[in-house]
Amino acid sequence: MLPLIVDTDTGSDDAVALLLAAASGLGDIRAVTTVAGNVPLATGTRNALISLEVAGRDDIPVHPGCECPMTRMLSTAQHVHGHDGMGDISLPAPVRDAQPEHAVDVLLNYPHRHPGELTLVTLGPLTNLAVALLRDRELLGRYRHVYCMAGAADMRGNISATAEFNVWADPEAARVVLESATPEQVTWIGWDVSRKDAVMTPADQLWLEQLGTPMATFAHRVNRTLAEWAQAVTGLAGYDLPDPVAMAVALRPELIAEQEQAYVGVSLGQDTRGQLIIDRRRCAPAPNVTLVRRVDEQGFKQLLFDTCAPEGHR
Ligand code: RIB
Numbered sequence: 001m002l003p004l005i006v007d008t009d010t011g012s013d014d015a016v017a018l019l020l021a022a023a024s025g026l027g028d029i030r031a032v033t034t035v036a037g038n039v040p041l042a043t044g045t046r047n048a049l050i051s052l053e054v055a056g057r058d059d060i061p062v063h064p065g066c067e068c069p070m071t072r073m074l075s076t077a078q079h080v081h082g083h084d085g086m087g088d089i090s091l092p093a094p095v096r097d098a099q100p101e102h103a104v105d106v107l108l109n110y111p112h113r114h115p116g117e118l119t120l121v122t123l124g125p126l127t128n129l130a131v132a133l134l135r136d137r138e139l140l141g142r143y144r145h146v147y148c149m150a151g152a153a154d155m156r157g158n159i160s161a162t163a164e165f166n167v168w169a170d171p172e173a174a175r176v177v178l179e180s181a182t183p184e185q186v187t188w189i190g191w192d193v194s195r196k197d198a199v200m201t202p203a204d205q206l207w208l209e210q211l212g213t214p215m216a217t218f219a220h221r222v223n224r225t226l227a228e229w230a231q232a233v234t235g236l237a238g239y240d241l242p243d244p245v246a247m248a249v250a251l252r253p254e255l256i257a258e259q260e261q262a263y264v265g266v267s268l269g270q271d272t273r274g275q276l277i278i279d280r281r282r283c284a285p286a287p288n289v290t291l292v293r294r295v296d297e298q299g300f301k302q303l304l305f306d307t308c309a310p311e312g313h314r
């Protein structure tokens, strides 16, 4: 099992990613850290606690982090995931509280205690990781690997014409991470991957719902608002699952069908805020990230269904 730290802005797709990490049998979550993004920090923290309870893992500590981007005002995605980030289906409150240690301290301290052992998966704006990097520029290399659901390598955005939400929400944080990264340390899984290889069609949604387990029902119901938004805005054949496909890549890197190493920057501009700038010229700086471009769609969906299936049907 893969020792993990998960940094999340727990909206409804993050919740499914947490189920994969906690209940697939592939992940060993040591801590969850939360960051403002999809929803305000307190709401995302609540959603992380709820999701871990659904996965049967209310032993995993949850640590709140930064409640706003590094320099900008917080712009949430509640129009996508619902006011509560979980489809507004009146989920019961979590039975336990978050931990007092700040998320940034967790991101800094855990890899010092377990050098080279932990995999970090980020599912929201990169604010916590960037603030930690301002305190330890070598932090990325202290992890076994860092996977980020971040950006859109094809410049086709979801929150704007060219930007993906996690990078758009805190582009300065994304820049700090990109300026500290190497392709050997950091892998980015962008919205272009989710849009192509992680779209839950109506048939997939029905399959998930009919599994009938508490996790399957939860995963289906919390994405109610996401499904409505996707149908109205994206033109995709269903709703896509960016965080779960990024988590699946971290848990099973063999699901990567296509990847490249590239030098990636990020625009801080007004109209192009959060757009990735990928320099493939011969004179470009050395690559700084590994970009996943395609994933084995069936393998990803099978992992999701197996995780949510009744015991004995996996
Ligand atoms: O652009 C997709 C990302 O933005 C996902 O992490 C989703 O949860 C939202 O935070």
Ligand code: CA
Residues within 6 Å of the ligand: 008, 009, 010, 011, 013, 014, 038, 123, 124, 243
């Ligand atoms: Ca997210």
